[in-house]
Amino acid sequence: MIDGRNYVLEMPLRADVALIKAEKGDRWGNLTYRKAARNFGPIMAMAATTAIAQVNQIVELGELDPEHIVTPGIFVQRVVAVPFARLPKTSVN
Numbered sequence: 001m002i003d004g005r006n007y008v009l010e011m012p013l014r015a016d017v018a019l020i021k022a023e024k025g026d027r028w029g030n031l032t033y034r035k036a037a038r039n040f041g042p043i044m045a046m047a048a049t050t051a052i053a054q055v056n057q058i059v060e061l062g063e064l065d066p067e068h069i070v071t072p073g074i075f076v077q078r079v080v081a082v083p084f085a086r087l088p089k090t091s092v093n
Helices: 041-047
Strands: 015-026 048-059 078-081
Touching: 015 041, 041 048
Parallel strands: 015 048, 048 078
Antiparallel strands: none
């Protein structure tokens, strides 16, 4: 009750593990994203106990522009480099 009015308190959802895909990351876990990936990646990293980031490229410390880092490394526990995957050629008839 706040100021005589009743309110509903919803407890936050917590995740044990969050799997996040990012464009670039450094060994400290700082992440940058492309396009719509930045919508839920940072939120899930903050909500999880353990965040594992799949990045296309791991860069050296200091190479990422601090203004472009979306998820700070404090929220990321593991970084895994998975280079760009080539999609199989398909033909549409």
